[in-house]
Amino acid sequence: MTFVDGRDPGLPGRLLLAERDLFIPLLRERGDEEFALPVDACPRWTVRDVLAHCGAALTRVVESRFENGVFTPEGNDRDIAERADWPASRVVDELERGMTEAGDVIAGAGGALDGVAFGEWVHAGDVRAAFGAPGAYGGAGLPHALALLEWITRTRDHVPVHADLDDFDEPLRLGAVPGTRPPARFIGDATALVRLYTGRAVAAERYELAGAEESELNLYGG
Template identity: 70%
Template sequence: MTAADDVRDPSLPGRLLTVERDALLPLLRSRPDADFALPAAACPGWTVRDVLAHCSAALIRVVESRLEKGVFSPESNDRDIADRADWTNARVLDELERGMTEAGEVIAGRADGVLDGIAFGEWVHAGDVRDSLGEPGAYTGAGGPYALSLLARVTRERGRLRLHADLDDVDEPLQLGATSGTRTPARFIGDTATLVRLYTGRAVDGALYELMGAEAKELNLFG
């Protein structure tokens, strides 16, 4: 994968959500209720259920165009989770499935691409859930190529530091961050999951990778 195309692909977020829906929902529906109460290591203070409730609420806000000022703030997220406190786990999953099915079309319709990052965030939270449940495939899997394309675009549009990534599990190198600048591009060697963890502030304990020309904290999109 080379540098991301400058022309936005409006269908990309929807494809990522659909692929992740088809992989994640059957897994979640097969798990006992007790698993939903497990702590979500990547989201301190939240359980697996809280992460899923946040994800479903965020997508339904997109679907229903309820994106008022302050939405997705920590306070707003906590309110969305609290609003679903009396729901069954099955109802949370039903809402999540609806959101992952319908949000892509709405996101595609925003010509400015301002909502594209929501699909990436949902995919990352799906990785958080897998990680918390001890399931393989966190921050990788079938949605990985779509997620990497979105990550490349987001980092470029935000003018983040330039980085050349040689990924063990992807055939072509990935270019992230700004397309120009005086600073020598950083270089990453490792796998997709570790790269995503670095860019999203997730723990990389025990991961084998090399990062040259930058510190890990410089990659964190949320730091």
């Protein structure tokens, strides 16, 4: 796995396609009752709500619909409510279409929408966790997700972190806070790192972190 200093416009699309090929078949196999399961990482939302949110977000990207309030908590709730009467199969259809078509739009947006692709991948992990299915915050898309996480944290001047991952040969160099602050040090597995950066629960014995607080890593502000 090689990480680059510049933006890779095709990276978000590759992440979405890799996740689509694994995630959509998983959803097609599930019964309607499983779409009503709660999602621990998203209080008040069921699996169906998360999928409706994900599909709606990608549809907005594909159709370039970014009116006021989009991607806010209130806007997300409106998108979910608009799909309340849809059968689960239609919710999955929309998500599949979005994961297939959004990559080119994201590539051409100059980086402004890269975080959407990463968030979609994270929410797929949330759903896997709700199902008790393997591969949450991992799987074939993990190398793409890590490279995208590295890029996103740099562009946001996030806290600097040198991450030595148990399951990858090369370290990640995340963040770029201006000034003289030395990088924090993370040692652990890649999915634990993802969980920390996205505010998901992670067992303390799965990682070591020195030079920063866990809350400083959370991209979504805790």
